[in-house]
Amino acid sequence: MAALTREEVEEIAYLARLALSAAEVERMREELSAILAHMDALAEVDTSGVAPMTHAVPMDLRLRPDEPQPSLPTEVALAGGPDPRDGSFQVPHIIKTASEP
Amino acid sequence: MSEVAWLSAAEQARKVRTREVSARELVHTYLDRIAALDGALGAYLLVDAEGALARADAVDAAIARGEDPGPLAGVPVAIKDVLVTEGMTTTAASRILAGWVPPYDGTAVARLRAAGAIVLGKLNCDEFAMGSSNENSAVKPCRNPWDLERVPGGSSGGSAAAVAAALCAASLGTDTGGSIRQPAALCGIVGVKPTYGRVSRWGAIAFASSLDQIGPMARTVEDAALLLETIAGVDPRDATSVDAPVPRYRDALGLGAAGLRIGVPREYFPDALDAEVRAAAERAIAALREAGARIVDVSLPHTRYALPTYYLLAPAEASSNLARYDGVRYGLREGGPAGKASLLDMYRQTRGAGFGAEVKRRIMIGTYALRAGYYDAYYKKAQQVRALIKRDFDEAFAAVDLVIAPTTPTPAFKLGEKSAPIDMYLADVFTLSCNLAGLPGVAVPAGLSSAGLPIGVQLLGRPLDEATALRAAAALERTVGLGRRPPHAP
Numbered sequence: 280m281a282a283l284t285r286e287e288v289e290e291i292a293y294l295a296r297l298a299l300s301a302a303e304v305e306r307m308r309e310e311l312s313a314i315l316a317h318m319d320a321l322a323e324v325d326t327s328g329v330a331p332m333t334h335a336v337p338m339d340l341r342l343r344p345d346e347p348q349p350s351l352p353t354e355v356a357l358a359g360g361p362d363p364r365d366g367s368f369q370v371p372h373i374i375k376t377a378s379e380p
Numbered sequence: 381m382s383e384v385a386w387l388s389a390a391e392q393a394r395k396v397r398t399r400e401v402s403a404r405e406l407v408h409t410y411l412d413r414i415a416a417l418d419g420a421l422g423a424y425l426l427v428d429a430e431g432a433l434a435r436a437d438a439v440d441a442a443i444a445r446g447e448d449p450g451p452l453a454g455v456p457v458a459i460k461d462v463l464v465t466e467g468m469t470t471t472a473a474s475r476i477l478a479g480w481v482p483p484y485d486g487t488a489v490a491r492l493r494a495a496g497a498i499v500l501g502k503l504n505c506d507e508f509a510m511g512s513s514n515e516n517s518a519v520k521p522c523r524n525p526w527d528l529e530r531v532p533g534g535s536s537g538g539s540a541a542a543v544a545a546a547l548c549a550a551s552l553g554t555d556t557g558g559s560i561r562q563p564a565a566l567c568g569i570v571g572v573k574p575t576y577g578r579v580s581r582w583g584a585i586a587f588a589s590s591l592d593q594i595g596p597m598a599r600t601v602e603d604a605a606l607l608l609e610t611i612a613g614v615d616p617r618d619a620t621s622v623d624a625p626v627p628r629y630r631d632a633l634g635l636g637a638a639g640l641r642i643g644v645p646r647e648y649f650p651d652a653l654d655a656e657v658r659a660a661a662e663r664a665i666a667a668l669r670e671a672g673a674r675i676v677d678v679s680l681p682h683t684r685y686a687l688p689t690y691y692l693l694a695p696a697e698a699s700s701n702l703a704r705y706d707g708v709r710y711g712l713r714e715g716g717p718a719g720k721a722s723l724l725d726m727y728r729q730t731r732g733a734g735f736g737a738e739v740k741r742r743i744m745i746g747t748y749a750l751r752a753g754y755y756d757a758y759y760k761k762a763q764q765v766r767a768l769i770k771r772d773f774d775e776a777f778a779a780v781d782l783v784i785a786p787t788t789p790t791p792a793f794k795l796g797e798k799s800a801p802i803d804m805y806l807a808d809v810f811t812l813s814c815n816l817a818g819l820p821g822v823a824v825p826a827g828l829s830s831a832g833l834p835i836g837v838q839l840l841g842r843p844l845d846e847a848t849a850l851r852a853a854a855a856l857e858r859t860v861g862l863g864r865r866p867p868h869a870p
Contacts, residue, residue, distance in 0.1 A: 335818020
């Protein structure tokens, strides 16, 4: 595995929705390259025919009866957010209306 | 200071129920100790004195009325800050959750309270449980009561330090790759990582969902068993919780080690192993043999791949789980709607400002490993090697009842000593396989180093067989236990 480039780090940061400073990008490039080099050891393991393990214990998808249960009142569920208003979480506009610049 | 603080949780509950000591007195004792000692240790992120005293009065009043508040009546406990607690600020030691007050109790906390336990407060940890030294806490470092220059381990460092210093009777931690057992070893206490699914994860702030487990941390094996039997068992709110009967773990503790077949995996005793850690493990093995156990050499050949496997899978799951911290539903927001930032900028700025360096690193590794085109080479490959690690244990457990190994490669290290991320990851090298294979693991003290630092061993059992691991741990507690208190906790 070759070392990561700055561009790759910036692209991964974009996918992860992380704003990184220029200094963080450079540090991340060095650290991730060093960490990923350790991961290359896995390539030497023969895993042909081995099913990927997704769960530590065998389990079936458990269904519960579809019955209404008590749940948190809306205002309580919203209270932990930074800007709860009018029964919802407020966020920046994602669709501009015709009257807006 | 008051001796009652050093009594076991089981003994405290007995005294509260017989009115030999009041719950209020117990809570006051710990509040006084926290006030006197925690400034130097940094184990607590929040102390709820008022709530704890109110709850203590309710327990005392119930007993005065002739009611039984439960097997943990009046026992003051404290909770790792990645477990949500109704009405008590819960931050996972992260800036991104600063000031967040959960509207409900997680299942394990609710079960402790239902058994009569009193929650004193919330305990320091590495941010989002990512770390091995508690140095990744965004709030403050935590120190080891055996040596204030040294780390308590992590990520449940506060949970270990608080129990070791008798700043609570017992605590809850979480263990994704060793985060209960490693700090338990470095602080000289008992820590249990239950079988995956044994304890409900409802209310545990998710890190790596296929690996995370909540478990008890305590000064005695009996207390760990008592807490585990209180919190374990199926929960309709966690579809991965296992629907199997929960034994009364305390019943097995007196049985001793006679007749047990205990495997010693050669891969956990490399030539480079710290000499004092090796000597302590060998003393523990000798003590078990002396107690009538049959010691068997076993091999777990994929052990060396546990580290790369874990540090791909856990960050991959974390990158997905931590996507929820986006400035919308919890805590911190940077930019919009009052500001001019777009939604995307708000996400990026909030997460850039709110997460610490290690959390960002793991989100980046995980995002990289899950990226289109890299999935098969990294994530899927790691899942396949995980299956081989599990298979190693299945084969070993055909011949033995338990596996014994050192819990950590060295005793507690100094704050600031491990600056490269990979050096810190190596502190977990002996604890990762247990999580990958989903097994129960019990860490128990096995003596002190020449510098007076605790050394631990861990007993790994078959899935759902916590009882046998606790039984052997109790045998070790009677023979190779520490026999003294930490110097920084009078």
